[in-house]
Amino acid sequence: MTAASLTLSGSALSAGINDYKGTASITQGLAKTVEANLFECENGRSRVAGGGEIADSDGKVWTVPAENHFTTATKAVDLYEECAKITPKSIDDVDMDSVPVAVIDADGEEITGYIFADNYFELYINGQLVAVDTVPFTPFNSSFVKFKVNKPYTIAVKVIDWEENLGLGTEDNRGKAYHPGDGGFIASFSDGTVTSTDWQAQTFYTAPIYDLTCLSEVDGKRLSESCTTEGTDSGENAYAAHWEVPSDWMNPEFDSMAWPQASAYSEDEIGVNNKKAYMNFIEKFSGAGASFIWSTNVVLDNEVLLRYEVK
Numbered sequence: 001m002t003a004a005s006l007t008l009s010g011s012a013l014s015a016g017i018n019d020y021k022g023t024a025s026i027t028q029g030l031a032k033t034v035e036a037n038l039f040e041c042e043n044g045r046s047r048v049a050g051g052g053e054i055a056d057s058d059g060k061v062w063t064v065p066a067e068n069h070f071t072t073a074t075k076a077v078d079l080y081e082e083c084a085k086i087t088p089k090s091i092d093d094v095d096m097d098s099v100p101v102a103v104i105d106a107d108g109e110e111i112t113g114y115i116f117a118d119n120y121f122e123l124y125i126n127g128q129l130v131a132v133d134t135v136p137f138t139p140f141n142s143s144f145v146k147f148k149v150n151k152p153y154t155i156a157v158k159v160i161d162w163e164e165n166l167g168l169g170t171e172d173n174r175g176k177a178y179h180p181g182d183g184g185f186i187a188s189f190s191d192g193t194v195t196s197t198d199w200q201a202q203t204f205y206t207a208p209i210y211d212l213t214c215l216s217e218v219d220g221k222r223l224s225e226s227c228t229t230e231g232t233d234s235g236e237n238a239y240a241a242h243w244e245v246p247s248d249w250m251n252p253e254f255d256s257m258a259w260p261q262a263s264a265y266s267e268d269e270i271g272v273n274n275k276k277a278y279m280n281f282i283e284k285f286s287g288a289g290a291s292f293i294w295s296t297n298v299v300l301d302n303e304v305l306l307r308y309e310v311k
Helices: 010-019
Strands: 025-028 032-035 051-055 061-064 077-080 101-105 109-119 120-125 128-132 142-149 154-160 170-174 177-179 185-189 200-209 217-218 221-223 239-242 263-265 292-294 301-310
Touching: 101 128, 109 120, 120 142, 128 142, 154 185, 177 200, 185 301, 200 221, 292 301
Parallel strands: 101 142
Antiparallel strands: 025 239, 032 051, 051 061, 077 142, 109 142, 109 185, 120 128, 120 154, 154 301, 170 177, 185 292, 200 239, 200 301, 217 221, 263 292
16 A cells, blocks of 8 residues: 555555554544643743543553653743743843852863754753753743753753644644654754764654554664655544663663664754744854754654763
8 A cells, every 4th residue: 555545444454554564652533632731821822732542452551742840840941932921032131140050070061052942842961850841842942051060971962743633643733633743853062062963862752653564673773764654534443653761871871772763854844944942043044054954754753862972
């Protein structure tokens, strides 16, 4: 069955599960909502950032869009965040001294990081959760953090492309009820570290999938580049592919040798040219030599783990 001939009938979708040969756990359809909304925008509008659960055919329950620490962890400091009325026009208008410093090593170098994520990030340094994004979905915001650490050290980041249709990887957008959103992550650090294809990026949740035969796994890469996003006007029965996240994935000693390198994307591909949260501080992002990164599919891959060792 080709993507072009695929129909979204129950029989066609059921046949797809039998055809799937990869290592992912497959779920189908809308997840059960567990958390109606994690975030309320006090000064403006935001997309509903809910959380849900869905079981595969073996009864294993998956959290969607991903397990996260939004409600419990220390938040990053906002560079730009409309809901909190933090809207500086440039980095010169930001109070850099007000940022708390996370201490990894008491005798370490103090490092400042500038971060823009579409949509949400959780930042670990040497396995310690330093900060999480202040906005899980929208409006788009940017952040910065400070930490003290000795080199070499490991940066690990969980990035999530949030979803309105839980378990389906989609949102109501551009006239379609099941439009697949896209992701993107960029960061630079005061010690010269920047996001690039030298980082690693592994996929752990891919959706929506309408024909499971489009998924493949090659040399550690979980590929969905040939998957179609057609049929998004009636995507309530779409599939999703899930992989178990290792409990120690953020630690320096974690063996990520099999993980693929990150893929780089342009500012045009991510669509940030009209985002003040990015453009007002562009000298701290692409201007500092950083690239937008993600897995091999910035549209369908919704939970991605990033790693990089700073030497």
